[in-house]
Each structure stands twice: as structure tokens, then as C-alpha cells.
Amino acid sequence: MATAAFSHEREHYLNKEYGIRSWLLTTDHKRIALLYLVSITFFFFIGGFLALLIRLELLTPAGDLVQADTYNKLFTMHGQIMIFFFLIPSIPAVLGNFLVPLMIGAKDLAFPRINLLSWYLYMCGGILMLHTLLTGGVDTGWTFYTPFSTAFSDTKVIEAGVAIFINGFSSILTGLNFVVTIHRMRAPGMTFSRLPLFLWSHYATSIIFLLGTPVLAITLLLVVFERAFNLGIFDPNRGGDPLLFQHLFWFYSHPAVYIMILPSMGVVSEIVPCFSRKRIFGYSFVAMASIGIAVIGFLVWAHHMFVAGMSLYAALIFSFLSYLVAVPSAIKVFNWTATMYKGSISFSTPMLYAFGFIGLFTMGGLTGLFLAALGVDVHVTDTYFVIAHFHYIMVGGAVMGYLGGMHFWWPKISGRMYPEGWGRLAALIVFIGFNLTFFPQFILGYLGMPRRYWQYPPEFQVLNVLSTAGSTILAVGYLLPMVYFLWSMRYGKIADDNPWNATGLEWRTASPPPTYNFEETPLVTWEAYEYDKMTLPAEVTLER
Amino acid sequence: MSDSSVAVEHTPELRHHFADMEQQRNAASLGMWLFLGTEIMFFGGMFCAYLIYRLAYYNEFAVASRTLSLPIGTINTAVLICSSLTVALSVRAAQLGKQKLVIVLLVLTLLFGLAFLGIKGYEWREKFVEHHIPGSSFSFDEAMPGHPEAKIDPRHAQIFFSLYFAMTGMHALHMIIGVGIFAVLILMAWRGRFTPEYHTPVEIGGLYWHFVDIVWIYLFPLLYLIDRHK
């Protein structure tokens, strides 16, 4: 292993080649991960900017900042960009891409060129989406509900549909690459029972990518055909059923929530044992819970349609199944908590994000129980209660996990440490800003404020003002890490190969890793998370 | 490591990140199978729509289905089955290292594929002539079976044709992609790239072709064979 003193001259994946071609034509999974990191961050800030405009409009009950049609486009594009171009690819395409081969001791993903292709597909979809945004936008809501999207909206539905369709292939190829890599490329000794939980969760995510995304692809394609060629599959004027669209759409789009949250759970399952210096409590239960969530997650889609005109009996079935998927999520929360018991807990930045994740995900999950309960769902569905709930899962859960993971693996990715003090501050700001933004929305929702309204009765104003105030704090919290990550690339302390003394294979190669990851193929002889066999260096032990 | 795989390690086809040819081959084959899994779900969305509407508008679907030509559908099925045979034989020829035979069989496959597309195109043209293309010019003037006085609802027949065009269109698109893949394979075979040790592309391309064939094996009865006895 190279020591820190040598790492200046040592060749690694970042300094092996320079120049734009060496990046745009790279097949190195680590470089592709960085390409994704840059492009995803870009879309995150666009989506975030749209969110801030939405919150500003909602500061007052009157519709005074933007016109109604502009507002409709704002929330539509916010949803589509954030979901398809940020949340879904975020952890898998950045951290997954970087870490899957490293964690199993492989030189690269199984299909490096396909991996690059999926980034290009992502960019094609992204640029098309951006073009849609800049030349008029879409106003259908991110859900594209028919017949509004097929027969009534006069905005760029086809273009947005095609953008998401192309982006879908990027997801499918990423998932395919992960599954093949995990099956075929493991280093000797890396059995499935020794796989880090990060990989179990990515395996589960890939299953959803592979089996869910194509259904969304064909559904959006049918909507595009319906607009472009007059096919009438969802058209009620020709006896078509708009609910069929909703079934097909949610068949993917509900499991898509698990695409966002499962990788985050994987990140937390790495961070919590590392900063508690303990084996994970109940490894096999946490691993199987990931697979369980991926499978049961496909059985619950129509709980988005309880008031949509579905049959009463189908509603009962879907409500029942929805409660089943809550069990594996609960198992995970309990296991993370139990892992801390009798540990040696450090409050480093990644751990703070993990605390935040567990807290916010717990609240998101519990409010999910409200929405799965038929009687209550009728009242709160399509209100701000739903908005708050899924933001707790998708922003409180997924983004907290993403940021936690970015901090945890940043030394490995960049070879530099980020400033710890700023890191903790940002984690705190994000947590406070997030709760201030979205907690009031639970109350708003139960009071009956429907989603997607640009004007609202004045009695809702107090809570909306709180929410808007929170969103500005949240924005600061998201900007901070970007600034100090960039800063650290030049001025950060040089990182050790294993700054956290973590057990994973990715920490047993240099920081940043060489192009083919390992000097020689590692032989794995230990279980995951053997923190009892890992001693802490003096400086880490003395911290706090 | 066995002797044979040490020899294999020097083959130029082995990509740097794989340990040996065996691993590379297995990865490629698993990748293709997974992709075919996603394809099942891709067509599955349309099969779902088909199932729902067929149950809802059974009579209209039956009448509309009977306007499709059974002989043409049967012939096209046979054409695709022949192409699957030539694909399977070409993989075998590649395994045995018969390079010329591989080229001949791949070309035959390509021709069968083009024949299928040609026949399909002829059928589509017929639909155009008969105003069975969904949209404003759609017209469908048929009576309910057994009730000559009762016309069937043309809007529901239109749903059948919407699904017909979506399903056969998506299938044809897959055929066109398949033809492209096979053109590349022919080029590779022409350059003598395939040996008994390395012919993964033929195998993988073959898997794709067979899958597209299987989709048609289902589309044929679902679209052409509703209530044919009346």
C-alpha cells in the first residue's frame, strides 16, 4: 500500500491522463462516476432552483409571482428533473459506479463501454429535458396523467416523454451492469454472505431498474404515440381507460421510490457500523430486507389510486400489501439502532447524516402508514400531506444518504479530506432546514390544502411561510458541501488510504485508487464489518 | 488455473478487466439474459393493456382480429421460425469453426428477417388502404357476429388496432435492430473474427433474435387468432 508521502507522485485514476478526451471517452468506472457526479449536481441545482421558485410563489395566498401556467410548469419540471435526473441516478450512478467494482475487488464493471454509454444516454435525455424546460416546458405534473397529457395539454409532452424514455435506458444499463458485475466479477473469497450491505442494496435496486423501468418506458411511449400518431389506448373518448395508464405508470413509479431509498439504506449500513466500530446487527436480516423491499415493492403500486376510481376490492388488496412492505423497512431501522448499542460512536460528518437519515426516514415511513390506511388516505391523498411524506423519504432519506455517502467516500474519490467542522455544520443546517420546510406541510395537508395549487385560502399562510423560510435554509445547507468539496480538492488535507479505518475492500487500495483499482487481485478472507479485528489508529481513538 | 485457460489468456479478444475468457463469456451471456428479462417487461406493459381491453371489448376484438389475414400471419410466423433455425445453426457452425458456413447462415437469417419485415410492411399498407389506421380517418363498418343489424362500436375496434400497431410496431422495431446486429455479425464473420474459442457475439446476437421470435410466437395467436371459427 502506498503511504501518504508517496501519493503525490503515485499514478492514480485522476492523474493518469489529462484532457477532455481522456474524460469523455473513458471506460474507467471511477471516471464515469465523476462524470455522473458533475452532471447530476447540475440537474440537482436546476431542480432546486425550480423548487425555490415554487416556495416563493406560495409565500402569499395570492398568485402574484408567476402566472398559473408557469407555476404548473414549475412543479412539473421540478418533479421530472429531480426524480428522473437526480434522485434515481444519484447514488447508484455516482457512488455505485465508483464503489461496486472496488467493493468486490474487481478491476472494473463487467461492461465498461456500456457503462459509458449509459452516461451518454443520461446526458442525451438530460439535454433534451433541459431543452424542453428552456423552450416552454411541460405542464402535466410529473405523473403525465392521461387524458390531460394525451389530449388536453398543449405543452411539450412528447419531448419530455422521450427525454425520460431515453434516460430510462441509462438506468436499465446501469442496473444490468451492476447485477452482472456482482455475479461474475467478485474477487476470490468474496462470497455473497460477505458482500457489503451497500452491494446488497444496489443489487436490489438493480432488480427494480431491470424489471420496472421497461414498463415505464413503454407506457410513456404509448402516451407519445397517442399524441403523435393518434393511437387511442388511454383515450376515454374511444373507450380507453385512463386508469390503465395509472396502473402501468405506478407499476414502475412506486418501486422507483425504492430505487431512491434502497441505495441510501446501503450507504447508512456502511456508515453506522464504521462509526460505531461494530459489526452490523443482524447482517442477513438487513440484506434480505433489501431484497424483500425490492420484491414486495412491486405489489403495492395501486395505493396511489385509492380515490382514482379503482374497484373497492382491489383497494383492499393493495392497502393490505402496502403494510407488508413496511415491515422490512422497520427491520432496517431497528437494526441500525441496535448496531449502535455498546458501540464506540463517533460524531463525524457521515455519521451525522446517518443519524439524520434514520430520523427522517422513520418519520417518512411512519407517515406512509397514514397513506396506506384507506380511510385516512381518502382525505390526505393529493394534498400537502403526500408532498411532505414523499419528501421525507426522497429528500430526508435519499438525499441525506447521498450526502452522507459523499462525505464518507470523498477521501477515496478525491484523495483529500473535506473540512470536518464545515461538514458537521452543513449536516446540521440541512437537517434543520429540511424539517422546517416539510414538517408544516403535514399539517397543511391534513387541513386540506391540495397539492399543485398556486393560490390558496389565506388561513393556510402561516404554515406556508414557515415552509418557504425552511427551504431557503435548506438551500444554504446544500450549497455548503458543494463549495467545500471543491475547495478540498485543492486545499484539503491529503487523505490516508483508510481514513476511517473501515473494513471494506475499497479501503484496502490507495486513495485515490489506481486505474485498475488494485495492484493485484485481492483475496478475501474476512466477513463484512469485522470491526473487532480492525484497530483504531491513535488519532482516531482520541477524537472527542 | 487449468492449462487451457492459460493459453486463452493471450487471445486478443480478452478484455483487460476480466480474469479469463470463461468469465468474459459468462458475463456477456448473463448480461444478454438480463436484458431479455427487461424486454419481457417492456412488451409486458402492452400485453397488460391488451389483456384488459380484450376482456372488456371481446366482441369488437374478435371482429377486428378477423380482418387480419390468417395466411399472411401464419406464413410470417413460419418465416421467423426458419430464421431462428438458421441462427441456431450458425451458432453451431461457429462452435465448430466452420467460418464459411457461419457467413452463409447469418446471411440467410438476415434475408428471412427482411422477408418478415417486407410481409409486415405489406400488411400495414393494407390497413392503410382499409382505413384501419387509428386516427381521424379511421372507419370500421362491421356488424356484430350473429346480429347483422347491430353494428359494433368502431371506437373499440380502434383500440384493437391501436394495440395491433403498437405491438407489431414495437416488434418490427426490434426486428430492424436485429437486422442491424446481424449485419454487423456478418461483417465480423467475413473478417474471420469468430473461432471455436471466441464466438460470443454470434451467441449473444442469437439469443436476442430468438427472443424476438418468441415475442412473435405470442403476438400471432393474440392478434390473429381471436374467434376464428365464426
Added chain:
Amino acid sequence: MAEHILSSKLYWAIWAILICLTVVTALVARVDLGWFNPVAALLIATGKATIVVLFFMHVKYTSEKLTTMVIVSALFWLLILLALSLADYSTRPIS
């Protein structure tokens, strides 16, 4: 090589069976069997598909459980989609 090379006779035999089944399915459709018509059509199609998968796509001769698992899970997911959608449509009151 662990590959299994099949004889070309077997491939021709499979081809003959597939062509026969195609003709049979077209003929069976012309006979009135009531509810059994669609069932027969689907059974024959599934039979044909199975033969293609087992022999042309060599699944019968690969030692890999994984391939089978991929196929089975994809079909299982398709079943989920169809069955749970039907759960709605088959119990909805007709209006």
C-alpha cells in the same frame, strides 16, 4: 470449453416441430372449442416458446441456474403486473 454442441439434426427436428405447431394452432383456431380456443392458442404458443428457449437458446444444456432464475423472475414479474391489474378490472362494477 464447457460448451455443449448439439447435432444439426436436433435443430432441424425442433424446426419441424415448431412449423407443425404453427399450422396446428392456425387450424385449431378455426374449430369452435368455446373457452378452450384462447387457452389452446396460448398453450401452443407457450409450448413453442419453451422449445425455443430450451433448445435454440440452449437453456437445457447450460449448467447455469442463474439463467433459469432470470427467466423465471421476469415471467413472475409479468405475472404480478397482469394479476394485480386484473384484480382491479375484474372486480370493478361495470358502468
Added chain:
Amino acid sequence: MFDNFPLWPVRASTTAGSVDALYIFLVALSLFMSVGIFTMICIFALRYRRRKGLEAEQIEGSTLLELTWSAIPLVIFLFIFAWGAVIYFKERTAPRGATQIYVVAKQWMWKLQHEEGQREINELHVPVGRDVEMIMTSQDVIHSFYVPAFRIKQDVLPGRYTTLWFRPTRSGTYQLFCAEYCGT
């Protein structure tokens, strides 16, 4: 104090009370669960914070514990499911003899017609204490009939009829929202 800062809308129908009861139960349950988890995390984080002389003690896991904390939530969840389902079933089955009102929704308008023939637009007047059933359809896109004070909501679809019923218990003027996005 809660007059200016309400936590739920006015209860003005027979359904409202039963929905609120389950809601309050769920809030209590959530509070109990989340406070429980948060306290545990805080206690562990402080009690076992990293310091000299304190080594982590390895625990592999416990199948018994895992099964317990899978089974107990499952039982609670099934209880909530049953409770929610009962309310839903009642919400969805209109009592016999309810006054019927026909509703046609179109982009941005509700057209309502009473059994006796009077018509109203965007406003609905119904007597307190009588069951009212709405039979609804849409002329264009999907709409949704939502009255928070009654805790009822139902999407209104083009090409078919959906129904909804309620029994007002309190006189007053209540908001009627369209809760499904229907365009500009």
C-alpha cells in the same frame, strides 16, 4: 389558542369523526415509535460515545429479536389496515335512500344537478342530516371532488361514473377543492 392554528379542519360530516379517530391513533402511534427510536439513538450516541478506555462490544445479532420486531409491527400494521378498510368500506357504500346529485365536471367548473332538477354551478347546497350521494362524471380530464371538512374525496373520470356520499352534520360554508391536477 388552536383557533388561529388549527390541526385539523372542521368536522362537518359523519365520516369526519371516524377518519379523525384513526388519524389521531396514527399520530399517537407515530409519536410513540419515533420518540422511542430517537430516544434510543440519543441514549446510545451519548452513552457509547467514543472515548478512551471504552471499546465497542461485538454483538452479531439475534434472530429472536429480529423476529419479535418484525412480528409486532406486522400485527400493529394489520390492525391499522383493518381499521382503515372499515372506514373506507363505509365511505364507499352509499346508504339506501340517499338524495342523489348529478355532477358534471369540466375544466374549471362543477355543474351540479339536484334530484328535483335545480342546478347549481361551483356551489352546492345540501341540508344538514341527510345522506347525499354524488354521481359524477367529467367532460374532459380527470378531476377530483374534495371537501376537507367532510374528509371525502373522489376522482371524477371522463367516460364513466364515480360515486361518493356524505352526511353533513354541521351547517356552514365549506371549501370544495378539485384535488386532481386538471390543467391551466
